[in-house]
Amino acid sequence: MEFGPHLMLAVLEGAVTAAVLALMASGLSLVFGVMRVVNVAHGQFFMLGAVLAWAVSSALGGGAVGFVAALLLAPVIAGALAVAADLTVLKRVGYDPERTIVATIGLLYILQQAALMTYGPEARPVAPPFNDRLALPWIEFGPEGPGLIWPWGLSITSYKLFVMGAAAAVLAGLWALMTRTGIGLVMRATQLDRETAQAFGIPVERVYAGVFGLGAALAALAGVLIVPIQQAHYLMGGDALLLSFIVVIIGGLGSLGGTVIAALLIGLSDGIVSVFFSPTLAKILATLLVALVLVFRPEGLMGKAAR
Amino acid sequence: MRGGRLIGLHLGLVAxxxxxxxxxxxxxxxxxARVMVLATYAMGYNILFGYTGLLSLGHAMFFAAGMYGLAMPMTHLGLGAGPALLTGIGSAAVLSLGVGLLALRTRGVAFMIVTLMFSxxxxxxxxxxxxxxxxxxxxxIPQADRMLLGLDLSDPSTRYLAALALFSAVLFGTLWLVRQPIGRVLVAIRENEDRAELLGYDTFRHKLGAVVLSGTVSGAAGAAYGLFFGYAGASFAETHYSIFPLLWVLLGGAGTVIGPFLGTLFMFYLIDLTSGLTPAYMLVAGVALVLLTLFAPQGLAGEIRRRWWRGLP
Amino acid sequence: MPVTKTDAGPRSPARRSAIKTLAAAAAGTASLPLWARYAGAQSAAPIRIGFQMHATGIGAAYGRWYDRTTRAALRLINEAGGINGRPVELVTEDDGTDPKRGAEVVEKFASLHRCDVGYGTLFSHVVMGSAPRAGELKLPYFVVSEGHHVASGALNRWTLQPGITDVKSQVLAMAPFVRENLGRKVTMIFPDYAFGHDHRDFFSQAIEAQGGEVVAKLAIPPTETSFTKYFAKIPRETEVIYHVMVGPSVLTFVKEMGEFFGPSRPEIFGFIDSLESVDLQSPGLDFLEGTYFWEGMPRYVQPDQTEFDRHYRAAIGIDENGALAADPSDVSAYAHMFGCWETLYVIKAGMEACGYRGPDDRAALVEAVEAMTEMPLSNDHPQGAKLFNGRTHQVFGPQYISKVENGRLVVQAETPIEAGFYPDEVDYTTQSL
Structure with a gap:
C-alpha cells in the first residue's frame, strides 16, 4: 500500500483503539484519582462486560436487540458486582494501597476462574448490530490536478465509526457528570481531601463504593463495545488492564482530559509507528516512546505532581 | 543481644x-529447592519494595536478564556454567543500572508504570x-552443560544445596545490609524521602544503589533458575512474573527478611495443594488472598511480628 | 450467566475421586514393607498416565478437547482389557499453559503420583520447559505438540512425539500444493513466536525449492488485538496469503482480513490453527468461502470417510461437522486432538512390546517405542498410516488440504507421508538412558 493511504489506515485503526482505551482508562482513572488505590481487577470488569455481552445477546437471539440489551445490562451487573466487592473487602481493609493490590489480585483470580468455569476457554464472537465495509478515498495529485482514488484495502467499518462516536459521547457525559453536577462535586471534594470532605458531611464510604462501581461499569461498557470487533475471551482483561493503567498515569492522575489525550497518544503512536517498522519492533518502540514521555514528564501530561 | 537472637533465627532457618x-x-x-530460588528473587524485590518503598512492576526483566544472560552465551558461545552465571548476573546489573537511571526520574505510580513498560x-x-x-x-540448557565447579546441578541433592547456598547468601546479605547505615537510609527514604533528603542524604544515589542491588539479586535468581532447571523462556519475562514477587513479598510480609521466603512457600503450596483438590483452584487461591488481606494485613511474617515477636527484622 | 454444557469444567469429579483413591492407595502402600510394595506393583495395580493438561491459561480451548479425546481413548482401552492386563488410570494435572508450572507438574508425576509416563502436552514452550525435568527424572514423556522441538534435537531421549507430525514436515508437504494451485508470490502472516518462525523458515525454503517466492513476512506480536494496520504491509503483487495464527484473537484476525480486502482478495491459504475450535459459521467469517486450509485431520465428514474415522468420532461423541454431538456449537480441535488418541495407542503398543511391569521398565518402554516404524491406518491410528522415526523420536503422517465450500471444509488433497520427509537432525538413540 502507498504511504499516504497506509498512514491514514493506521491512524483510523489507532483511533478505534484509542476510543476503547479512553473509555476503559477513564474508569480506572476515576478509581485511582478519587480513591487512590490501584484496582488490579479492573481488566476483569472489562472481560466481564464482553462475556456478559455474549451471554445477553445470545440469550436474546443475537441481533440489534440483544446488543442494545447488553449495552444496558452488562455495565449495571459489573457495577453492582464492584460495589459488592468494595463493601465486603476494600472498605474493610481501609483502602490501604498495598492491601488493596493483594485483595484485587485475589478478585482477579476469582473473576477469571469464574468466567472460565461458566463461559469456557473459547473466544466467542458477538455479531455487530451493523457492520458495513466503507471503502475510503484518497486524494492523488495526477497530471490533471488532484483527483480521488480508492486505494486497495483502505476502508473502515460502520461499526468501528460507531465505537468512536459512542466512546466520545460517554466520555462527554462523564465529564459533564464530574464538572456540572452535585455528584461530581462530591467526588472531586473526596478526591482533593478525604478527611475534610468527611468533616463536611460527605459520606465518603458511599462515594467510594459508588466510584468503584462506576469505574467497573465503564470498563464493562468498553468490553461490550469491543466484543463485536474482538470477541470475548476469559483472559482478555490482562493486557487491557496494563494499557489502561499506562494511559491513566501518562494522562496525569485524576485528569479526565489527560486520560483522553493519553489514550489518543498511545492508540495513535501504536498505529503510526507500525507503518514504519516491523510489527514487534514497532510495539517495542511505541512502548519505549510512551515510557520516555513519563520519564521526562513524571507528573503525566496533564497532572500536577503525583504525590 | 537482639542481634544475636536475630542471627540465630536466620541461622536456624538455614539449618x-x-x-x-x-x-x-x-x-x-x-x-x-525451587522455592528457595524464587524466594531469592522475592528477597531481591524486597530490597527495593520493602525497604526502599519503591514499587516496581518490571522486575521480570531483571530475572529474565539473568536467565538469558546465562543461557545465551552457554547456547551460542559454548561458555561454561560458572562464567555464564557471572554474565547472567552482570547482564542484570547493567540493565538495572540503565533502567534505574531513567526510571528514578519518576516517583510513586509513575515509577510503577515506567518499570512496567520497560519490562x-x-x-x-x-x-x-x-x-x-x-x-x-x-x-x-543441556544436562551435560550444567556443571558448576565440578558439581552436577541436575542432581537433586546438589541442586538443593546450591539453591540453599544462593538463598542463604542473599538472606544474610540482606540482613547485613538492613543493619548497616545504608540500610537505614533506605528505610528513611521509604518512610519520608523529602526528610531524608533534608537530612543531607543523596537519595537519588541511594535509590539507584537499591535498584541495582535489587535487580542484580533478581538476575542472580533468574540465572540460577535457568541453570538449575535447564530452561530459559520468554514467559519468565512476562508481566505476571513481575507481579509474583510483589505478591510473595506482600503475603510474606514486606520489609521483613524472612517474609519473602514464607510468602513464596505459601503461594506455591496454596496452588499446588488446591489444584489437587479442585479444578477451580484459582478461585480458592483468590479467596485465600482476599481473606489474607482481611485477617493478616501485614503478611505472614508481619503477623508474627505483630502478635508474638516485635523485634523480627 | 452464560450457558455451558455439562462437562465444561476442565476436570470432572470422577478425576477428583480417582486422585483421592490414588492418594489413599499411595498412603497405604507407603506403610507397607519394601518387598510387599514391590509385590503389589506386580499385580493388577493400574498403569498411571500423567496427563499434563492445559486446563487454564492460553491453551485452555485446546486442553479441554485433548482431555475429551484422552478420556475416550482410555475408556476404550480399558474396556478392551487395559494394558498388559492392567487397567489404565489417568492422573490429570493442570499446567496453566506455563513452562514453569509444566516442569513442576512433570516432577509431580514422577515423584509424587508415581506415574508410569507423562503425556499430552501441546504448547511448545511448555514442552521445552518440562522436557529437561522429564529427562532428569527418567520419565518417558510423550508430547502431542506438533512442534519441531523433538526432531530438532533440542530435547532428550526421554521425550517422544509419536502421535502427530511436526510443523516442519507439515509445512514441507504444503508447499507444492500452494505453488501449483494458488500462486507463486506468497505473503506470510504468523505470530512472532518460535512456532511462527518455524513456519516462516521452513515454508520459505520449501516454496523457493518449488520455484515460488515469499514476498513479505509479517510477524505479529502476540499481544496484538487489532490487525488491519499490518494488512497494509501486504505487497500488492501478492498472489497468495499464507496465515497461521494462534490464541484468542484469531477470529479478529480472520475477520479483519476479510474487511480489509473486501471484494478483491488474493488466494488465501491458512493453517487451521487460525480457526481451530472456531465455528466456520461465526459472524464475519463468510469471506473465507473459497479459501484453503491445512488440516491435520478433516473436521467435516468427507464422502470417503473411513470406518476408523467413524469409530473415532463416535467414541468421543463428535458429529459430522466436527462439533460435540450433544452441543453443535462446541467445535472441536479436530485437526490436532487425534494426536492424543494415537499417542495413547502407541504407549499401549510400546508397553505391550516390552512387557512393561512398572517404573523400572521405563527405559525398556522408550526403547520399544524407538523400535517402532510403520503404523497402519486403523482404529488405533484413525488419522492415517504413519511412519515413526526412532532416531528423531518423531512420527510422520499424511496431511490434508481443504477448501471452504458452503461454510464447510472439503478436502482437496491428501499429501503422502513422504512429502513431509527431511534429513534427520538428531539421533537420540546414541544418548544413554
Missing part, C-alpha cells in the same frame, strides 16, 4: 532447610530476537 535436604520426600525436595519492551525484545532466543519457546 532447618539444610536438614530438610536429607529427609524431604522427592517431590517436596525438588519443590523446596514489556524487554519481553518483546526477547521475542524479536527469536533467531537466538527461540522466542516464547525458549532454549533448553
Amino acid at each position: 532447618v532447610l539444610f536438614a530438610l535436604n536429607f529427609v524431604l520426600p522427592a517431590y517436596s525436595h525438588g519443590t523446596v 514489556q519492551a524487554a519481553w518483546l525484545t526477547i521475542l524479536l530476537a527469536g533467531r537466538w532466543t527461540r522466542g516464547d519457546e525458549g532454549v533448553v
